[in-house]
Amino acid sequence: MTASKLYILDTNVLLHDPKCLYEFKEQDITIPMTVLEELDDIKDRKKNVSQEARAAIRAIDEILSHAEDAATITKGVDIVIPVTAANSEMKLGQLSIFPDHELTARQGFLPQNSNKDNHIINCALHIQATNPHREIILVTKDINMRLKALGAGLKRVEDYRTDQLVSDIDLLPAGHDNLEGNFWERVEDVKSYQEGSHTYHTVSKSLLPNTYPCEYIYDDSEEFAARVATIRDEQITLRDLGVDRLMQQNCWGIEPINIFQAFAMDAVLDPDLDLVILNGAAGSGKTLIALACALEMVIEQRRYNKIIVTRSTPPVAEDIGFLPGTEEEKMTPWLSAIQDNLEAMHEHDERPQSSVKYAIEKANIQFKSLNFIRGRSIQEAIVLLDEAQNLTPSQLKTIVTRCGKGSKIICLGNLAQIDSNYLTPLTSGLTYLVERFKDYEGAANVHLEGIFRSRLAEYAEEHL
Numbered sequence: 489m490t491a492s493k494l495y496i497l498d499t500n501v502l503l504h505d506p507k508c509l510y511e512f513k514e515q516d517i518t519i520p521m522t523v524l525e526e527l528d529d530i531k532d533r534k535k536n537v538s539q540e541a542r543a544a545i546r547a548i549d550e551i552l553s554h555a556e557d558a559a560t561i562t563k564g565v566d567i568v569i570p571v572t573a574a575n576s577e578m579k580l581g582q583l584s585i586f587p588d589h590e591l592t593a594r595q596g597f598l599p600q601n602s603n604k605d606n607h608i609i610n611c612a613l614h615i616q617a618t619n620p621h622r623e624i625i626l627v628t629k630d631i632n633m634r635l636k637a638l639g640a641g642l643k644r645v646e647d648y649r650t651d652q653l654v655s656d657i658d659l660l661p662a663g664h665d666n667l668e669g670n671f672w673e674r675v676e677d678v679k680s681y682q683e684g685s686h687t688y689h690t691v692s693k694s695l696l697p698n699t700y701p702c703e704y705i706y707d708d709s710e711e712f713a714a715r716v717a718t719i720r721d722e723q724i725t726l727r728d729l730g731v732d733r734l735m736q737q738n739c740w741g742i743e744p745i746n747i748f749q750a751f752a753m754d755a756v757l758d759p760d761l762d763l764v765i766l767n768g769a770a771g772s773g774k775t776l777i778a779l780a781c782a783l784e785m786v787i788e789q790r791r792y793n794k795i796i797v798t799r800s801t802p803p804v805a806e807d808i809g810f811l812p813g814t815e816e817e818k819m820t821p822w823l824s825a826i827q828d829n830l831e832a833m834h835e836h837d838e839r840p841q842s843s844v845k846y847a848i849e850k851a852n853i854q855f856k857s858l859n860f861i862r863g864r865s866i867q868e869a870i871v872l873l874d875e876a877q878n879l880t881p882s883q884l885k886t887i888v889t890r891c892g893k894g895s896k897i898i899c900l901g902n903l904a905q906i907d908s909n910y911l912t913p914l915t916s917g918l919t920y921l922v923e924r925f926k927d928y929e930g931a932a933n934v935h936l937e938g939i940f941r942s943r944l945a946e947y948a949e950e951h952l
Contacts, residue, residue: 491516491581494619496612498628499526499604500910501648504880506543509551509583510569511650516581517567518615519548520588522607537910540880551583561585586611598640605630609637616642629915660919661926663765663933664704664751665696671707687728688717696724702761702932704751706731713747715754718929729754740788740833742780748936749773755932756781756898759791763888763931765899765922767877769949771941774900775874776829782870782898786851792870792896794852797826798861799874800883800908825874826853858883861890868894876901877918878908884917 493515501508502523509517524545531541555561564582588611591597597613598606609626616624625644626637634645667674679690696705699716705726706713713734714726734750737743739757744750748768755764756778766774785791827844834843847853858879873887876899884899891897899921903913913919925931939946 491622493623493625494518494615496520496586496608496615496624496626497523498608498626498630498633499523499530500629501627502527502544502547503530503537503540503910504629504648504915505650506540506547506882508648508650509547509567510580512581514579514581516564517583518586518611519583520586520608520611522588522604522611524548524585526604537880537908540882543882548583552585562587586615588614598636605633605636609633609640609642612637612642613640629910629912660922661700661703661933662935663702664706664748664935665699667705667707669707670709671705671712689714689726689728690723691726693719693722693724699724700926701929702755704729704754704932704934706747713750715932739777739784740780742776742833744777745773745940746938748934748938749777752777752934752936753781755934757785758932761896761930761932762891763897763899763921763925763928765876765901765918765925765931765933766936767901767903767918767922767933768936769939770902770905771939771945771949772936773940774902774936775825775872776832777936778872778898778900779826779829780833782872783847783851785870787847792894793868794854795870795872796854796856796866797872797874798856798858798887800858800876800878826855826872858887861887864890865892866890866895867892869896871895871897873897873899874901875905875907876921877903877906877913877916878911879917880911881915881917881920884921888921 491514495512495515495517497508497517497519502519505511527541527545531538531545551567552561552565555565562584564584567580567583568577569580570577588607591610591614597610608628612624612626623644624642625646626634626642627646627648628634628637629648634647637645674695675691677692681688696716699705699719701716701719703716704713705716711731713729713731715729717725717727719725731747731750734747734754735744737750737753737757739753744753752764752766752774755761756766766778768774782792782795786793786795830844830847831840834840834847837843871887871891876884879887888897899918901916901918903916903918906913906916911917922933925933939949
């Protein structure tokens, strides 16, 4: 029996989720030959999605390897997944490859030029015309391609949303919640106790029905501030922080300017948190706060042995080609933000450059490429992951799972500055990280508000 729907996948869908072939249930899937050519082109380039391209090719090969001959691949090969409990297989739809390079220009088709999108759209138009009894759906994450396809006469074009965790970026947790009025005036029953130097309060969950672990809570009194420690049944335990104590934090000469930076410093400095996500606009202090706290914990507190700094490396404009030198020398242009912040922290020293050099050597700061993070097990280190918004969910998973015993990872990013052609704020790995770790008691997310880089930067962020 033929499936009622036929999905045609664009390249960016396979790059976004190489396992997407198993997400269309009993419906059929077709991959145009042009998509395979694009994957082949990407897999051998030093792109931040080359790993995803190779994973997608392997997934396609795994299904098509069961084909008896070339005609079967064009007609369709069953997609099956093993069912462990029953020691059997579950049949989904069929996967086929469509030879769109054989299509000739005809009425209603887009121009057959070097534009790969046109080839894929023409493939969908041809299949729609030759299969009038089936629902043909082009799936792409490219908004402009969706518009072109609809304009060319394709009836159904969709975004790939199977793994999308939030429908609107504004729904992403901020990591902090401002309560109107005075918090304690709402509390009728509380149990307070002391553990070490920390005070905890257990209150009813009805006071904060939508809270989650490690969310920061503060009110309008400018005195109360706390962090959700645990959520058990119908009770919430808060760790009392106090606004004054938070604002008096000092790391490597850096003090918080506002309450959000104070939350960020508290999260980074807390040894009970394994993952801290700092997101916010350019100039909000993400990198400065993270680096200052990292130096404090490595040099002064000696809690960690080193600082590993890494980031994705997509070019903002035209690529400048291969860079000479060692791995760390190649990464230096990409990680100049770290150097800038180190210089800012020591600008009033008698010998600023000597102070920066001392900090780099004493804290054992290492600049590493993401390509060499894979397969490692990082022990007793702080990992600063800059520009995390440019990473896919699978790339972020690779990095986070590298953290071994005694390590902590700090992810920095700004969802308004995504440089990747294959990501949007809703599909960025940073969005997935925030949402997936929302209920993990060992992770905190803080959205920093306010821009302190300069008056010009603040105006640009608001008006450009």
